[in-house]
Amino acid sequence: MEKSRSGRKIRSVQILGLAGLPEIRPGDDLAALIFNRCQASGFLLEPGDICIITHKVVSKAEGAILDLKTIHPSPFAVDLSRRLGKDPRLLEVILRESRRIVRMDRDIMICETKHGLICANAGVDQSNIPGGNRVSVLPADPDRSAHRLVGRLRRLFKFHIPVIITDTFGRPWREGLTNVAIGVAGFDPLVDYRGEKDPCGYVLRKTIIAIADEMASAAELVMGKTQRIPVAILRGYPYRRAKMGSRALLRSPERDLFR
C-alpha cells in the first residue's frame, strides 16, 4: 500500500527484475545465487515478497539440458522431421517429454507434457542456452523445485518467500505468448471468490482467479526474453499461504471442454 498526499490508500503492487545473476550451471544453488546477488546489489527482499523465476534457470541448475548430439532419433521422429522441417533429434526430445500430442499441424506441435501442461514443443526450448545444439526441457517436477527453493530461500533470507516457476505459453484463439506458472510453492495460486458478494450485493458463483498465472505474466514485464533477467520479485500482493502447488491450475480432463 502507498499513501497518496490526501492520505487515501492506493493499493499498489511492484515488480522488480533481478539482473546480474551469473550463467547458471548444473548443480548450482539457485537460491544462494539469488541471495548473493541481492546482497551484492543492496536489493533488500522483504516479508510479503514473492520470488518469480523463469524455468530456464531452474532447468539449468537441475541439469535439465540435453545436448542434441547425444540424441538418437526414433524412426517416427525422423519421419516427422521431413514433414515439419525440424531437426529430428529435437523432435525426438519433444516426443520423449510428451505424454500426448494435442495438435500437430504445419510446423506446430502442441503437446501435453508428462506434468499435464499443454504447450508448444512440450516445453523443449533452444533459446538462452549457451553452447549451441543444446536444448532445455522443463524441470522434472516444477512444484517440487519450487518447494525446495522456498525452503532454501527461507534459510538464507530468514523469512517465508513463495516461489513461482514460469514458462511462456501460447494460447488458443489469441496471438502472442504469455508467461504462466508451471511451478508454485508457498501460497495459493487461485483466489476463489465463489460465495462472496460484490459491492452491489450480487453473489459471485463461478469466479476463481488464477492469480499465480497473473503474477507470472506481470513478472514477464520486467524479465523480457533477451535481457538476462530470469528472476523477478513481486511486492505488495496480500497472498494466502497454502500447500497446494501449480497442479491446482491444471484443469482435469473431465472438466475440460477443449481436450
Added chain:
Amino acid sequence: MEKSRSGRKIRSVQILGLAGLPEIRPGDDLAALIFNRCQASGFLLEPGDICIITHKVVSKAEGAILDLKTIHPSPFAVDLSRRLGKDPRLLEVILRESRRIVRMDRDIMICETKHGLICANAGVDQSNIPGGNRVSVLPADPDRSAHRLVGRLRRLFKFHIPVIITDTFGRPWREGLTNVAIGVAGFDPLVDYRGEKDPCGYVLRKTIIAIADEMASAAELVMGKTQRIPVAILRGYPYRRAKMGSRALLRSPERDLFR
C-alpha cells in the same frame, strides 16, 4: 527504473489501483472521472503511465447495460434455459451477443462474440451492476472506446496515456480466470522478438509476447473483483507507441489450431 544502493539499475514496474471512483452511469465521462479522482486524491499520473480499465465501467458509461425485464427470449433461448438451468432472458442476451457458439456443455456456453473474442457467455455478466436483474454486455467496439479514452485523457492530463480495456476470461486446459486485453489504444499490444538474438546468440524465431494481456493480468492483482477498483495505472514499462488495437491479439481462423 530504480537504483539499488550499489548503483545497479533494477528494472521495475509498478501497478497502482485507483479506488474511490463513483458508480458509473450511462453518459458519464469516464476519463474526466478518472482525472478528477486523481486530482482529488493527489495521485499524479506521469508520462509513460498506461491506464488499465475494466470493461465493466466502460460498458456502464456507454450504456451497455440491459434490463432483463425488457428482454423477450426466443424459443431457442427458452429451450436452452430448461437444459442449462439459466434464465432464458440471460441466454437470449448471450445469443444476441454471439456470432458463434464454440462449446455448449453442462451449464457452460463458450461463445465467439461479435468482436471475435472467445469467452464464456459472450462476455455477458451480472456482477458489479446495481439494481438487480440487469446485465452488462461488452462495449460495442472496445478498441474505439480505448481510442476515445486516450484522446480524452490526453486533453485532461496534457500527455499521452495508452489505454487497455480488460475482461476476465477462462482458458482451455487451465483452471481459473485471468484478465486479458479486449480493447487497446496508444501502444503496441505485442512485442515481437522474432529475428532478435538472445544473450547466447540464438536467434528467436517465433517469440511474440502478448504484452497487453500480461499488463491486463498484472492490473487484476490490484483490481480484484469485489474491491471497487476498476482502474489501475501501470508505471515503468517502456511501451512502443502504435496505432493497431486489440485486434492484433485475435488469432485468425486460418492460423488457429483450436477452432
